[in-house]
Amino acid sequence: MASSMSDYKTEVHNDWCPGCGDFGIVNAIQMALAEMEVPRHKAAIFSGVGCSGKTSHYVNVYGVHTLHGRVLPFAQGAKLANPEMTIVAAGGDGDGLGIGAGHFVAAGRRNVDMTYLIFNNAVYGLTKGQASPTLKLGLKTKSLPEPNVNQSVNPIALAIASGFTFVARGYAYDVRQLKDLIIAAIKHRGLSFLDVLQPCPTYNDINTRDWFAGMDNIDEITKKPRPRIYKLEDTGYDPVVHIDSPEEENVKLTQALIKSNEWDDKIPTGIFYKNEIIAPYDERIADRIPNYIENPPAYQEIESKGRSITDISKILDGLSV
Amino acid sequence: MASIDLTWVIGGPQGGGVESAANIFAGACAGCGLQIFGKREYYSNIKGEHSYFGVRISDKKIHSNVTGINMLAAFDAETVFRHADDVYNDGAIVYESDLEHIKTDEVPTLDKPFKTRLEKQLLSKNKSPTIQGVLEIAKERGVTLYPISFKTILSTLADEMKNPAIRGMFRMLNVLSVSVSIGLLGLPPDTLLRSVEGVFASKPKIAEMNKHAANYAYNFATAKYQKFKYQLTKIQKDPNTILVQGFQSTGLGKMAAGCRFQSYYPITPASDESVFLESHETFDVENNRPGSTIIVQCEDEISAIGMLIGAALTGTRAATSTSGPGFSLMAEALGWAGINEVPIVVTLYQRSGPSTGLPTRHGQDDLLFAIHAGHGDFPRIVYASGDIEEGFYDTAKCFNFAEMYQIPVIHMMDKFIASTVATIKRFDPTKITIQRGKLLQKIDDGEYKRFTPSQDGVSPRSRLGLENGIFWNTGDESDIEGHISEDPENRIYKMDKRARKLEVALETIPKEDQAVNHGISDFCIVSWGSTKGPILDAIEMLRKENYNVGFVQIKLLNPFPTNHITSLLQNTKTIIDVEANHSAQLGKLLNENLDRKVDYYIVKYTGRAMTCSELYDSIKKIMDGKAQKREVLSYGV
Numbered sequence: 001m002a003s004s005m006s007d008y009k010t011e012v013h014n015d016w017c018p019g020c021g022d023f024g025i026v027n028a029i030q031m032a033l034a035e036m037e038v039p040r041h042k043a044a045i046f047s048g049v050g051c052s053g054k055t056s057h058y059v060n061v062y063g064v065h066t067l068h069g070r071v072l073p074f075a076q077g078a079k080l081a082n083p084e085m086t087i088v089a090a091g092g093d094g095d096g097l098g099i100g101a102g103h104f105v106a107a108g109r110r111n112v113d114m115t116y117l118i119f120n121n122a123v124y125g126l127t128k129g130q131a132s133p134t135l136k137l138g139l140k141t142k143s144l145p146e147p148n149v150n151q152s153v154n155p156i157a158l159a160i161a162s163g164f165t166f167v168a169r170g171y172a173y174d175v176r177q178l179k180d181l182i183i184a185a186i187k188h189r190g191l192s193f194l195d196v197l198q199p200c201p202t203y204n205d206i207n208t209r210d211w212f213a214g215m216d217n218i219d220e221i222t223k224k225p226r227p228r229i230y231k232l233e234d235t236g237y238d239p240v241v242h243i244d245s246p247e248e249e250n251v252k253l254t255q256a257l258i259k260s261n262e263w264d265d266k267i268p269t270g271i272f273y274k275n276e277i278i279a280p281y282d283e284r285i286a287d288r289i290p291n292y293i294e295n296p297p298a299y300q301e302i303e304s305k306g307r308s309i310t311d312i313s314k315i316l317d318g319l320s321v
Numbered sequence: 322m323a324s325i326d327l328t329w330v331i332g333g334p335q336g337g338g339v340e341s342a343a344n345i346f347a348g349a350c351a352g353c354g355l356q357i358f359g360k361r362e363y364y365s366n367i368k369g370e371h372s373y374f375g376v377r378i379s380d381k382k383i384h385s386n387v388t389g390i391n392m393l394a395a396f397d398a399e400t401v402f403r404h405a406d407d408v409y410n411d412g413a414i415v416y417e418s419d420l421e422h423i424k425t426d427e428v429p430t431l432d433k434p435f436k437t438r439l440e441k442q443l444l445s446k447n448k449s450p451t452i453q454g455v456l457e458i459a460k461e462r463g464v465t466l467y468p469i470s471f472k473t474i475l476s477t478l479a480d481e482m483k484n485p486a487i488r489g490m491f492r493m494l495n496v497l498s499v500s501v502s503i504g505l506l507g508l509p510p511d512t513l514l515r516s517v518e519g520v521f522a523s524k525p526k527i528a529e530m531n532k533h534a535a536n537y538a539y540n541f542a543t544a545k546y547q548k549f550k551y552q553l554t555k556i557q558k559d560p561n562t563i564l565v566q567g568f569q570s571t572g573l574g575k576m577a578a579g580c581r582f583q584s585y586y587p588i589t590p591a592s593d594e595s596v597f598l599e600s601h602e603t604f605d606v607e608n609n610r611p612g613s614t615i616i617v618q619c620e621d622e623i624s625a626i627g628m629l630i631g632a633a634l635t636g637t638r639a640a641t642s643t644s645g646p647g648f649s650l651m652a653e654a655l656g657w658a659g660i661n662e663v664p665i666v667v668t669l670y671q672r673s674g675p676s677t678g679l680p681t682r683h684g685q686d687d688l689l690f691a692i693h694a695g696h697g698d699f700p701r702i703v704y705a706s707g708d709i710e711e712g713f714y715d716t717a718k719c720f721n722f723a724e725m726y727q728i729p730v731i732h733m734m735d736k737f738i739a740s741t742v743a744t745i746k747r748f749d750p751t752k753i754t755i756q757r758g759k760l761l762q763k764i765d766d767g768e769y770k771r772f773t774p775s776q777d778g779v780s781p782r783s784r785l786g787l788e789n790g791i792f793w794n795t796g797d798e799s800d801i802e803g804h805i806s807e808d809p810e811n812r813i814y815k816m817d818k819r820a821r822k823l824e825v826a827l828e829t830i831p832k833e834d835q836a837v838n839h840g841i842s843d844f845c846i847v848s849w850g851s852t853k854g855p856i857l858d859a860i861e862m863l864r865k866e867n868y869n870v871g872f873v874q875i876k877l878l879n880p881f882p883t884n885h886i887t888s889l890l891q892n893t894k895t896i897i898d899v900e901a902n903h904s905a906q907l908g909k910l911l912n913e914n915l916d917r918k919v920d921y922y923i924v925k926y927t928g929r930a931m932t933c934s935e936l937y938d939s940i941k942k943i944m945d946g947k948a949q950k951r952e953v954l955s956y957g958v
Contacts, residue, residue, distance in 0.1 A: 064795075081615070288603075297614070321352055
């Protein structure tokens with residue numbers, strides 16, 4: 001069984017810009033798969049279109065680089081047909097929250113047991129730096145002719161409102177924490193969402209690595225930068241819905257929404273919300289189709305020596321005159 | 322025994338039970354061994370607008386509707402207004418007698434253009450714009466009128482069954498008018514009652530009440546009236562007959578073909594198929610564990626085709642079912658399946674476009690769109706079924722094509738087939754073969770490459786989850802492993818490889834599956850899809866008058882079987898293209914691919930399917946040298 005990170009690397013030349021946050025994310029994915037010892041053929045990376053879309057080519061498991069905005073439908077279809085697979089979907093903020101926003105919301109309603117990572121850098125990199133749905137109102141990143149006129153969408157809040165049952169945020173330059181978050185997300189029973197802050201060194205000259213580290217915000221007394229990023233777990237924050245009660249759920253949802261609204265000087269990472277009381281989609285299917293998990297679509301026998309073995313005779317009897 | 326060929330039409334407000342009435346009628350006739358061909362027409366509306374069901378009954382195999390009605394059953398005014406004119410001079414109208422004084426102004430669902438035409442017609446004959454006026458015209462033509470107070474019957478039933486609520490159960494009017502019709506047409510009551518029971522099988526109490534009502538109305542009609550001129554008789558029943566609706570054919574075909582995943586977004590007239598599949602999501606499998614199909618109702622058609630592709634990548638036979646507007650949204654992903662050689666089946670139940678068009682009406686508008694949908698240059702198979710029976714067997718063929726050539730397949734169906742109910746020979750799943758092409762079940766450790774070169778352009782196919790079979794896919798052009806490649810030589814390899822599969826498809830798909838030769842003659846019809854039924858019936862009508870017409874039905878529309886069609890048509894003199902769209906899309910394909918041109922076009926684009934009668938008229942005109950180059954059909958309301 002594969003267990004070293006190098007087993008999960010391909011030899012494909014990586015053409016991301018030097019210093020790109022994406023490197024940290026793909027490393028974290030490879031480390032997480034290695035640590036979990038997921039057999040390579042039992043894992044698949046689905047990706048959208050954009051810089052992040054190339055992720056699937058760099059990981060040595062099944063890789064499906066889909067269409068712009070459509071990574072979630074492709075990934076869900078595969079997971080439903082073969083629930084044995086460990087499925088990680090990855091895409092950009094424009095991919096998932098712009099063109100693919102409808103799928104984002106609908107995926108939350110289903111709660112399919114898989115993981116979705118958004119590489120969130122607030123710009124459309126591959127088309128030369130236009131504003132993405134997560135760029136804050138009024139910001140003018142370097143290739144914008146005018147400041148951004150749109151409000152930004154809050155990915156964490158949208159995921160929670162849509163029904164994702166595991167919602168977390170990582171940071172591309174904290175690979176260790178990100179790897180742990182990816183493992184937690186994959187292990188979560190249900191649809192998990194990871195908003196990964198990923199500085200784009202080429203087009204986002206505002207939310208840079210230095211900015212996240214607080215280099216522009218020096219403490220007058222200690223003369224040290226005040227980092228914007230902090231970890232929720234360090235504050236005693238408990239994201240888990242422990243009991244099946246509306247009160248408990250309200251408390252956990254509300255605190256997550258409040259935390260998701262923090263930005264500027266304090267930006268939380270870690271798990272915002274986790275609820276395993278809500279049944280994942282496969283359990284909902286299994287309620288109707290008892291042998292779904294042991295005999296899923298991908299493994300069903302459909303023919304014998306080229307002949308159909310599906311018995312439709314009862315239905316035909318019902319149609320007989 | 323005189324041969325039977327009779328058309329019975331029932332109309333009423335949408336939601337008023339027209340469909341169950343028609344099903345009861347069709348079931349009662351089919352139960353007597355008779356052949357049925359019925360077609361439902363309805364507005365894009367939930368309740369109130371006019372819908373009707375025309376059922377043609379014969380003792381022989383029939384394939385289409387005719388122009389004209391032998392018996393019209395009307396429990397609302399609009400049905401009389403809209404259809405009385407279509408009743409033959411020796412036909413009959415069964416109607417609610419209370420309606421006689423209703424004016425056209427009192428029927429808000431009569432749309433203005435129709436109302437204006439009707440009032441003008443009534444005025445020209447000095448008749449009042451009322452039901453009475455319309456009926457007077459009919460009577461003067463010789464039509465027999467059966468004014469029946471269904472409301473009085475309801476009151477009597479309420480007293481008899483000691484249930485005052487029945488007085489207001491207007492939904493039962495449909496059963497009453499069916500039962501009166503069956504009585505007048507001379508069929509025995511037992512099959513009627515069995516059919517009522519069948520239609521309300523899931524609601525025993527309602528079934529009981531309706532059976533009582535049916536029995537009463539049947540006896541009422543047979544006691545009060547003499548037999549109607551046209552009579553139906555019980556004949557020898559072929560036990561191998563089913564009464565089936567069009568959408569069920571592709572649904573059952575998918576089940577038998579081993580389709581285990583279907584994603585869809587609700588759309589008329591395609592979603593009935595998905596709902597049917599979900600109603601039968603679990604089933605028995607010979608010598609195996611019970612099987613199941615996962616049906617996912619998606620957020621849109623983009624998601625539907627995305628999920629379908631994802632499922633297909635796991636080696637699952639997967640499909641979606643949609644109509645034109647939904648298929649438009651699928652175009653981009655269709656190209657993704659094309660470039661990545663993913664076997665998918667899209668069942669395309671066409672309706673009249675463009676845009677929302679005539680949402681609930683028929684049309685064969687999307688042939689050229691199906692052939693060209695999606696940007697870029699990639700191969701796909703477009704395959705068209707001609708009727709319900711073909712729908713079943715062709716569905717299985719489409720999955721075979723998809724897997725043998727690792728290609729998207731668009732299976733062309735349409736609204737006419739979807740909402741037809743007909744008696745046909747019971748589907749025989751043993752006639753279906755399942756060919757999975759180069760799908761791998763096991764891969765030895767080694768260097769698996771998804772797009773390895775091969776003579777026929779088709780590479781051994783791995784599936785997500787298979788050990789040693791890891792591959793990559795991308796919407797970008799890719800190398801033989803599936804990684805992005807912009808290399809010019811690789812591009813030539815991949816484009817040629819994909820295109821090669823269409824040549825192989827033409828070489829390997831049996832000729833009889835490419836096009837069906839229904840007979841060759843100097844005058845030869847060339848057509849595709851659901852025009853098949855009206856054409857076959859029209860040819861039969863013409864044959865009786867010694868007009869011989871040939872018919873070539875093209876099923877494989879892309880790649881176009883030029884050689885086969887050329888050879889089929891080589892001894893014909895006049896080609897007549899028949900299709901239900903404005904621009905004669907098949908005609909364009911023929912002109913482009915054959916070294917000769919279509920001589921005559923017969924088209925219809927009112928959203929109503931062709932009847933064999935109007936087609937017969939036009940073909941006859943062509944053969945008599947009296948036709949325009951382009952004949953446009955328009956029958957139907």
